[in-house]
Each structure stands twice: as C-alpha cells, then as structure tokens.
Amino acid sequence: MKKSLVENKPIFATRKLQNTDDLIKQNLTILPELQDLIPPLTADEFEQLRANIKQYGCRDSLKVWLTTQGKVDGTDDDTLINVLVDGHNRHAICRAESISFTIQLIDFPGLPEVRVWMVDNQIGRRNLTREQMSYLIGSKYNALKQTFFESSPVNPTSRKRTNLAIQLGREHNIDARSVRNEGTVAVGVDKLGATLKKDYLAGKTTFRKGELMTLGQDQSIPDASIDSEDAFWKLMRHETSSILPNQIEDTPSAQVAAPSTPLGKSGKTTRQQVVAVEQVASTPAVATQSIATQLRQVADDFEKGSLTRQALMSYLQELITQVNQ
Numbered sequence: 001m002k003k004s005l006v007e008n009k010p011i012f013a014t015r016k017l018q019n020t021d022d023l024i025k026q027n028l029t030i031l032p033e034l035q036d037l038i039p040p041l042t043a044d045e046f047e048q049l050r051a052n053i054k055q056y057g058c059r060d061s062l063k064v065w066l067t068t069q070g071k072v073d074g075t076d077d078d079t080l081i082n083v084l085v086d087g088h089n090r091h092a093i094c095r096a097e098s099i100s101f102t103i104q105l106i107d108f109p110g111l112p113e114v115r116v117w118m119v120d121n122q123i124g125r126r127n128l129t130r131e132q133m134s135y136l137i138g139s140k141y142n143a144l145k146q147t148f149f150e151s152s153p154v155n156p157t158s159r160k161r162t163n164l165a166i167q168l169g170r171e172h173n174i175d176a177r178s179v180r181n182e183g184t185v186a187v188g189v190d191k192l193g194a195t196l197k198k199d200y201l202a203g204k205t206t207f208r209k210g211e212l213m214t215l216g217q218d219q220s221i222p223d224a225s226i227d228s229e230d231a232f233w234k235l236m237r238h239e240t241s242s243i244l245p246n247q248i249e250d251t252p253s254a255q256v257a258a259p260s261t262p263l264g265k266s267g268k269t270t271r272q273q274v275v276a277v278e279q280v281a282s283t284p285a286v287a288t289q290s291i292a293t294q295l296r297q298v299a300d301d302f303e304k305g306s307l308t309r310q311a312l313m314s315y316l317q318e319l320i321t322q323v324n325q
Contacts, residue, residue, distance in 0.1 A: 021103055024064060028091065029081045031072065035088050036194065037115060037139060038122055039132040039201045050093050058094050058101040062087030065114060066105050085114055086121060115143035131201050134209065138186025141168055141179050185209050188216030193227035205229060211236055 041049065063086035069077040084091060085106065094101045108114045119140040122128070128136070144164060165176035172179075189197055189212055199205050200212075206229065214236065215221065226232050 024066070024082045024103060025101070027082055028062075028064065029083045030088065030091075031083055033111075034083070034085060034114065034118065036197070037118055038088070039126075039128065039135065040198050041089055042202065046089060049089055050097070053090065053093050053099060054097060058090050058099055060087070060090070061102040061104040062091055063106050064103050065108055067108070071110055083114075085118060110147075112143040112147040116140055116147070119143070129201065129203050131203055134182050135186050135189050135201060137168070137172055137174075137179065138182035138184070138189075141165065141183040142186055144168065145183070181209070181213060184216040185212045186216070188212030188214070190223045191215055191221050191226055192232070193224050196227060196229065196232070197224075207232060207236075 062084060065083040065085050067081060067083060069075065069079045069081055072081065072083065085108075087101075090101065093099070106117075108117065119136045123133070123136055141164070148164060165179040169176045169179045174182075189200060192200060196205070200207070211232075215226075215232075221235075226235065
C-alpha cells in the first residue's frame, strides 16, 4: 500500500443534531480558490448530475470543513465558518431545485491539506482529461510544498523538494521532473481567467504546457488576470521576444531572426526557446503546417526526455532555416 504524503488524515464526523446541521447548511462558505481548484463539469455532465439528483435525491453527503476565518486568511479572526470542500455542483443543484442534502464534517489543519484532499478525491472519482490530470497533480505538489516547507524551522532545500517530487511521482507513475513541471504548469493555469481556465482544462485552447510553464515562472503576473487567448498570445510574444528578436511582423514576408547567441546559451531555459520557436511557427506570417507540426513534436520529445539537448539544438537551428526559406 502506498504511503500518503499527508500524515494528518481528515477526520469524518456525522452530525447528530438536526438543528445544528440545518444551521451549517444555511451558512456554508464557498471559497472561490477551492471551487476553482476542481476542473468543472461539462454542460452534459452537469445536466446528467441534475437529472440524477432530481430523480434519486442527493445521495452523497456534502463535505464541510468547520474552521475559523483566521485559518483561511492567515489572521487572528476566530469567527467560525463552514467551508464547503466537496459537493459544489451538488450544492448548486440542490439549492436551485429546493432538494434537501446531508453534510459530513471533516477536520483539516489548514488550507494546503484541504487542497491535497480535494485533489486526491477528484483523481479517484472522475475520468479526467490530460490537462485536468496535469493541473491536479501540479496543484497537489504545490500544496504539499506549502504544507511541508512553511511548517519547517529551516529553509527548504533542493533535496527536500526532490524527495517530495519523487514520492508524488510514485503515486501517479511519473518521474520527479514531470511532477515539478506540473507544479509550474498549475501556477500558469491559475493565472488564466475563469472562462479561459475552464476552456484550457477542457482541451479547447491552442496553447500547451510549454507556454503555461513560461507563464508560471513569471511572478509579476497575478492570478486570474488573463481573460482571453488573444491576451495570452500577446503576453507570450512579449515573454519570448528576447529569445528570438523581431521574429513576429504583421506582413506575409516576415522571417524568423536567428538568435544572437546559440540556442541553449542565451540565459533562457531550453524549454522557453522551444516555446519561442513554436510560437513563431504558429503565426500566419511564416508557418507552414508541416513545420508547426514538427516543432510541436520535437517539443514533446524533449519534454519526455527522448531527445538529447544536442539533438534539440541542431534540430531547432535546422527548422529556423526552413521557416526563413
């Protein structure tokens, strides 16, 4: 049996006093950061859930964290609040259709542990898209880092981060490097506005993990601030302009300028350089579909570790030449 990374297990307790239950149900707190953590249902899935609840009732209890405002926002406020941690869709349907539901209380030390539990609960419950699984694993890694390292009396070391990534990787059958990458991607996804984030997790957008990793590494961009694909790509062009200068023009004759320093030696990460070339190849001014496809394939190969650094450098230089022809 795999050992959980979270030692403090949630404690379930069934409420016995009906009047207490009713009071809690009437005063549930919905935290957007927790509600948005879980990939949304599709319209069809939501309507199927609504039909099931209308026909059979809400059979599963909603999970509630009875805590204080201070534990949520890091203050000394000891006001009791009832935070919904599981059942957001069921709660919305039951309220809209005037259908009764039951609750079950769970105790957590803090928000990071709530996030980890929510991720594990969703991974075990639903068929997830590749983007959703990536986001959930990354969010779990980031929450665990916060849990382990903020409570540590010493500064976190690279070795501790590596060990954490290894343990989490074993849970999900991926390597430690992929876990860390998923964490960066999840940070990038959280910078998308609500609708754009929903579209990405549903596989309806044109951008990929590489661009989201670049986004996740930029600490100057606030969460939920990118509200359209157009805004996203404008930001990406700005982010990569120092890698391939003057590469994007509004005229059909535009060409890709070779970098002033060899690829891999410009101070930027190799993955950022792959993103830059992909972005150039995807613009109408220069791209042929075959070159764009090749670039996406080589980016995937490099991320998976099936392409060496030397081979990647050579391949990118060759593709830049092709784009300029």
